[in-house]
Amino acid sequence: MRQKRESRKESVSGHKRDLILDAAREVFAAEGLEGASLRAIATRAGYTPAALYFHFESKEAIYAEVLRGSLVSLGQTVDDAVAKTRGPKQKLQAAAMAFFGYYAANPRDLDLGFYLFRGGMKPAGLGHARDEEMNAALEAALRPIAEAAEALGATRQKANMLMVDCFAHATGLLLLLHTGRIRMFGASAPDLMDAYVREKVRHLTED
Structure with missing residues (x-):
């Protein structure tokens, strides 16, 4: 009882x-x-x-918990996409596109991750320990990109730089997508991301 x-x-x-x-x-x-x-x-x-x-204990603790849930969902989305593929080339493409796709479909999660709600692009934080935890969760979601690049023959340093590069490229396109600026160029953000990833894979396999 x-x-x-x-x-x-x-x-x-x-x-x-x-x-x-x-x-x-x-x-x-x-x-x-x-x-x-x-x-x-x-x-x-x-x-x-x-x-x-x-x-x-605080609103920062609540924000961290909301963000943690978002990052767990992001990581699961990437892992699920990678699990459905075979071979490092396909896994790299799947991981990068799943990362982009998650934030393309969930713009509020992108705002949440960058503390962009209302405050704009101002430095913000949740405290050193929480910030480190959130950064680690984001890095874990991106890690399959680096792992696939290493499997394709890249050094660990080069694979890590590719992971960061994919992150930067994705967030730039997502910003254009969610602000509507992409329409100025008559372009498709998903298509541009896909072309970018394919080009990166091509360079890796040719090196």
């Missing part, structure tokens, strides 16, 4: 956390990290600010 009560309590607590995180995502989208407040998040979730402190 006691085990049942504890299990039910954990389930209720988990549900409350989910409601808080869903509410927080909306508040951060509207107000940004700096503009958001625990009171606003609590109100949207239907709780008191004091209730939030039972689950999270």
Whole structure:
């Protein structure tokens, strides 16, 4: 009986956390990290600010949890795409395009990852330890690109640089895509990303 009560309590607590995180995502989208407040998040979730402190110590902790969930989803998307392919060439292409595709389909997650909600392109952080954790999760999602490049014969340093290069190219195209600027050039961001990745693979296989 006691085990049942504890299990039910954990389930209720988990549900409350989910409601808080869903509410927080909306508040951060509207107000940004700096503009958001625990009171606003609590109100949207239907709780008191004091209730939030039972689950999270600060709004930065909540933001980190929302971002962590986004990065886990990103990593899973990339891993699933890579798992469906055979051979390093195909895996590199799949990883890079899955990374691009995730953020193409989820622009708010891109904003979340770059702290772009409302605040624009200003330096922001969640604290040293949390920033390191989030950066590590992002790097893990990109890692299959470097691993495939190494399997194609690239040195570890060159593979890592290719991973960073793919990240930079993808985010540049995503910025053009989500701001609508890509229409100025009559171009397709997915097509440009695909062409870029294929060219990188060609260079690797010819070296």
